[in-house]
Amino acid sequence: MTTIGPIENEIKELLTKELNPINLEIINESYMHNVPKGSESHFKVKIVSEKFETLSMIEQHRLVNEILKNFIGNGKIHALSITSRTPTQWKKNNQTKINVDDDKSPSCKGGFGK
Amino acid sequence: MANTINTNEEFENILKDNKFLVVMFWADWSKPSTQMRDVFDQLAKQATNQANNKLLFLKVEAEKVHQISGRYNVKSVPTCIFLNQGKLVQSVVGANPSELALQTNNFSKTCDTLPLEEQQQQQQSEEIINKIKLDQEQEKKLLNERLEKLVNQSPVMLFMKGNPEKPQCGFSNKTVTILKENGFEFGSFDILQDQAVRNGLKEYSNWPTYPQLYINGKLVGGYDIIKDLNEEGELIDLKP
Numbered sequence: 001m002t003t004i005g006p007i008e009n010e011i012k013e014l015l016t017k018e019l020n021p022i023n024l025e026i027i028n029e030s031y032m033h034n035v036p037k038g039s040e041s042h043f044k045v046k047i048v049s050e051k052f053e054t055l056s057m058i059e060q061h062r063l064v065n066e067i068l069k070n071f072i073g074n075g076k077i078h079a080l081s082i083t084s085r086t087p088t089q090w091k092k093n094n095q096t097k098i099n100v101d102d103d104k105s106p107s108c109k110g111g112f113g114k
Numbered sequence: 115m116a117n118t119i120n121t122n123e124e125f126e127n128i129l130k131d132n133k134f135l136v137v138m139f140w141a142d143w144s145k146p147s148t149q150m151r152d153v154f155d156q157l158a159k160q161a162t163n164q165a166n167n168k169l170l171f172l173k174v175e176a177e178k179v180h181q182i183s184g185r186y187n188v189k190s191v192p193t194c195i196f197l198n199q200g201k202l203v204q205s206v207v208g209a210n211p212s213e214l215a216l217q218t219n220n221f222s223k224t225c226d227t228l229p230l231e232e233q234q235q236q237q238q239s240e241e242i243i244n245k246i247k248l249d250q251e252q253e254k255k256l257l258n259e260r261l262e263k264l265v266n267q268s269p270v271m272l273f274m275k276g277n278p279e280k281p282q283c284g285f286s287n288k289t290v291t292i293l294k295e296n297g298f299e300f301g302s303f304d305i306l307q308d309q310a311v312r313n314g315l316k317e318y319s320n321w322p323t324y325p326q327l328y329i330n331g332k333l334v335g336g337y338d339i340i341k342d343l344n345e346e347g348e349l350i351d352l353k354p
Binding site: 062079 | 320
């Protein structure tokens, strides 16, 4: 069983509190990168929330970035990949779960900000 | 309430730490001075209740602490003196409550004005700070103008790590691939070569990561959005 680290846990808490998601998956992809074992530097967030219903895709991502700005701004997270869906889109795609393995995030080069 | 001073040493210590003092000299055998002492306490109480109060009120028994009386040439009681950094600036001699209240009020106002030398120093500091702020604002304005030009350099503009021929990051690489697969012609800018653009564009676009794709000067998004738009078949519709 994979242990959830403190950063992943805090990301989960913040997004849950602010967006009350119908579905939320946080994947720590740090193992795919050239970072020490047990790092929490590269994350993929997949989230379905009613709060996205009136927002464009860019606004949805901005909202997630804003919620997690303390992680992004100070370099705690090196890379953050976001997949956001409205409940309508989610139902339309007939998904009970966002497919977490649809594609792994590509590797990135050092220096925060993808 | 005003503080009572019992020794010259006590007074000297207070003088070191306080710029603005109101000192009342009295004697217990003088009825007018005991009456004025009550007025003085009242004024001290009022001043203490004011948020910006900088005055310290002191009571000195004139004959008991004669060094202080002598220093400020106090000849009779009651006498109230106003000190700015130990220097006598005003005095009220005799039992005159309204005059004391007026002078206290005036003195309180002068407390807010610094000595000339300090005023000049403060002015110089403010000028330097304002110049730095102005320079920073000007720099930011110039950078924003430059960014405005850059995002409009081509109808489709990609800010990435590396260049389309040699991307320096997986996210940039995949973005380039998607754009090419959809037949986009696009300009690019390598943010690794320019720290000012790299940092400035994040603020300009309110977008914290790279790559960033602009179409007709408007931010479309980063890799995740481009990937999603592509999968939904919507990216092609954005082609100028």
